[in-house]
Amino acid sequence: MNATRHSVAVIGLGSMGMGAARSCIRAGLSTYGVDINSNALQSLREAGAKGVAQDCADFASALDSVLLLVVNAEQCRKILFGNGLAEQLRSGTAVMVSATMSVEDAKDIASCLQEKQLIVLDAPVSGGAAKAEMGEMTVMAAGSDEAFEKLIPVLDATASSVYRIGTEIGMGATVKIIHQLLAGVHIAVGAEAMAMAAKAGISLDMMYEVVTNAAGTSWMFENRMKHVVDGDYTPRSMVDIFVKDMGLVTDAAQSLKFPLYLGSAAYQMFTAASNDGYGQEDDSAVIKIFRGVDLPGKVG
Amino acid sequence: MNATRHSVAVIGLGSMGMGAARSCIRAGLSTYGVDINSNALQSLREAGAKGVAQDCADFASALDSVLLLVVNAEQCRKILFGNGLAEQLRSGTAVMVSATMSVEDAKDIASCLQEKQLIVLDAPVSGGAAKAEMGEMTVMAAGSDEAFEKLIPVLDATASSVYRIGTEIGMGATVKIIHQLLAGVHIAVGAEAMAMAAKAGISLDMMYEVVTNAAGTSWMFENRMKHVVDGDYTPRSMVDIFVKDMGLVTDAAQSLKFPLYLGSAAYQMFTAASNDGYGQEDDSAVIKIFRGVDLPGKVG
Numbered sequence: 206m207n208a209t210r211h212s213v214a215v216i217g218l219g220s221m222g223m224g225a226a227r228s229c230i231r232a233g234l235s236t237y238g239v240d241i242n243s244n245a246l247q248s249l250r251e252a253g254a255k256g257v258a259q260d261c262a263d264f265a266s267a268l269d270s271v272l273l274l275v276v277n278a279e280q281c282r283k284i285l286f287g288n289g290l291a292e293q294l295r296s297g298t299a300v301m302v303s304a305t306m307s308v309e310d311a312k313d314i315a316s317c318l319q320e321k322q323l324i325v326l327d328a329p330v331s332g333g334a335a336k337a338e339m340g341e342m343t344v345m346a347a348g349s350d351e352a353f354e355k356l357i358p359v360l361d362a363t364a365s366s367v368y369r370i371g372t373e374i375g376m377g378a379t380v381k382i383i384h385q386l387l388a389g390v391h392i393a394v395g396a397e398a399m400a401m402a403a404k405a406g407i408s409l410d411m412m413y414e415v416v417t418n419a420a421g422t423s424w425m426f427e428n429r430m431k432h433v434v435d436g437d438y439t440p441r442s443m444v445d446i447f448v449k450d451m452g453l454v455t456d457a458a459q460s461l462k463f464p465l466y467l468g469s470a471a472y473q474m475f476t477a478a479s480n481d482g483y484g485q486e487d488d489s490a491v492i493k494i495f496r497g498v499d500l501p502g503k504v505g
Numbered sequence: 506m507n508a509t510r511h512s513v514a515v516i517g518l519g520s521m522g523m524g525a526a527r528s529c530i531r532a533g534l535s536t537y538g539v540d541i542n543s544n545a546l547q548s549l550r551e552a553g554a555k556g557v558a559q560d561c562a563d564f565a566s567a568l569d570s571v572l573l574l575v576v577n578a579e580q581c582r583k584i585l586f587g588n589g590l591a592e593q594l595r596s597g598t599a600v601m602v603s604a605t606m607s608v609e610d611a612k613d614i615a616s617c618l619q620e621k622q623l624i625v626l627d628a629p630v631s632g633g634a635a636k637a638e639m640g641e642m643t644v645m646a647a648g649s650d651e652a653f654e655k656l657i658p659v660l661d662a663t664a665s666s667v668y669r670i671g672t673e674i675g676m677g678a679t680v681k682i683i684h685q686l687l688a689g690v691h692i693a694v695g696a697e698a699m700a701m702a703a704k705a706g707i708s709l710d711m712m713y714e715v716v717t718n719a720a721g722t723s724w725m726f727e728n729r730m731k732h733v734v735d736g737d738y739t740p741r742s743m744v745d746i747f748v749k750d751m752g753l754v755t756d757a758a759q760s761l762k763f764p765l766y767l768g769s770a771a772y773q774m775f776t777a778a779s780n781d782g783y784g785q786e787d788d789s790a791v792i793k794i795f796r797g798v799d800l801p802g803k804v805g
Contacts (some may be wrong), residue, residue: 331721332719343718345715377705381707386698391721407676415668421684421686421691425721426687438617461704465701468694
């Protein structure tokens with residue numbers, strides 16, 4: 206038990222951030238929540254947050270750590286440098302940067318933070334909203350021993366697996382990008398297979414049952430193709446998130462001079478889905494690029 | 506308990522067939538094994554087979570059922586019609602056709618068997634050698650109620666999940682082909698991701714650990730990328746099997762007029778691997794199409 210409680214601000218209370226923030230509260234950390242969405246703030250306040258606000262100005266100097274769970278590098282920069290958070294934090298505060306971003310952005314943001322005597326962990330996450338809610342995210346992190354040590358209370362509260370990829374900032378980002386290559390292709394090929402089954406006159410309930418009990422299954426197939434079977438495209442994670450992430454995969458492959466046979470095809474599929482108007486729907490809506498196929502409608 | 510024991514011949518004692526045949530023996534069926542490989546025959550005899558041979562001539566008339574676990578339609582035709590098995594079986598014998606093949610081949614073979622008063626189940630399988638060994642294959646089957654009923658002893662002995670896709674011959678083949686689209690793309694994108702990680706200087710042990718504990722995992726990633734991590738390309742299932750299966754996927758998509766973004770890219774990758782000389786290696790050897798990448802070598 207710590208004599209003084211660790212104070213953390215979770216910035217970005219979306220599907221992952223909200224779960225992570227609640228997990229910090231449950232673990233007994235002094236938890237602050239930051240988002241522009243006032244409903245999210247209200248919900249976290251009711252869950253026992255020490256404070257909630259649209260920015261960190263009022264409590265930045267009291268923080269031991271910051272967990273950035275926003276969507277991309279641009280949002281990280283806006284919060285840290287545009288809104289001045291990096292200036293408000295005490296020197297030695299640990300910043301866990303968990304947005305999915307390019308290696309270059311991860312390095313650039315880290316170096317700006319280090320100039321201000323802040324400690325940085327390049328720490329993308331995976332696992333989905335349900336895992337975040339249970340404090341069981343997977344963290345793929347790179348940074349100094351000091352960064353890992355300072356963030357122990359936050360990592361213990363929010364993650365069931367913490368992988369120390371290395372000490373060099375950017376290695377966490379790289380592993381996450383390669384992970385997203387797999388995740389994106391698995392969603393897209395799930396859609397391709399289910400649309401093909403529909404076109405062949407196979408019941409999608411049956412196809413889903415068979416695949417999830419056979420060697421052709423994947424975590425994403427099980428999770429996302431259930432939405433297709435249910436005809437429910439309420440966004441848990443959106444098509445446009447995968448347009449962004451597959452774009453990062455493509456950029457990374459380009460700078461490595463690495464041929465991306467499947468990642469590039471999946472990127473085109475998500476881009477087509479967004480272009481067709483499905484960008485804000487659940488990422489399983491990538492299946493809607495296949496026309497002339499009868500898909501299940503939403504029940505009830 | 507049956508008063509008379511059900512007699513089954515398992516034809517094709519490869520990784521799946523051997524497991525299925527042993528499972529039939531364990532379940533108390535009078536089990537015959539057929540293969541051209543005499544080591545496989547010897548091994549099944551030691552496991553308690555009632556008889557083993559390179560063809561069924563000596564025991565065909567004693568059989569209640571035949572389980573065909575060979576590689577493709579061509580081998581099925583050769584055994585059934587070229588070698589005359591269909592002529593030797595008693596009328597009413599049930600033939601479970603479990604090779605992966607096109608809808609057209611499944612229908613054509615079934616109709617030739619039905620002309621000879623044989624009962625047919627269009628019944629591709631999945632699950633891998635380990636599941637077959639435990640009598641826990643997944644069967645995706647189409648056929649008449651009579652076919653399912655006659656094959657109950659064999660299905661009970663060899664499968665943990667039997668999906669009745671429909672009554673129309675060819676629907677089992679279709680579901681298996683769509684399943685292989687997923688399986689093939691999952692192996693190929695696993696290879697793409699692991700090769701990209703290697704090129705980016707990420708340890709493949711670490712990458713494997715992270716992915717298998719995160720949302721980017723798949724059954725095939727877990728199973729096949731372990732071979733890459735171990736540098737062990739001993740064929741459990743070969744690259745050339747996926748050249749064949751992705752070819753069937755492509756043909757099926759063509760006849761459905763269905764666009765195959767990811768399946769076609771994966772097909773090219775397996776074809777390139779075979780063309781590069783890796784056709785008889787484990788299907789995870791598709792990763793060898795990525796040159797200039799340091800992959801783990803075999804330990805020991």
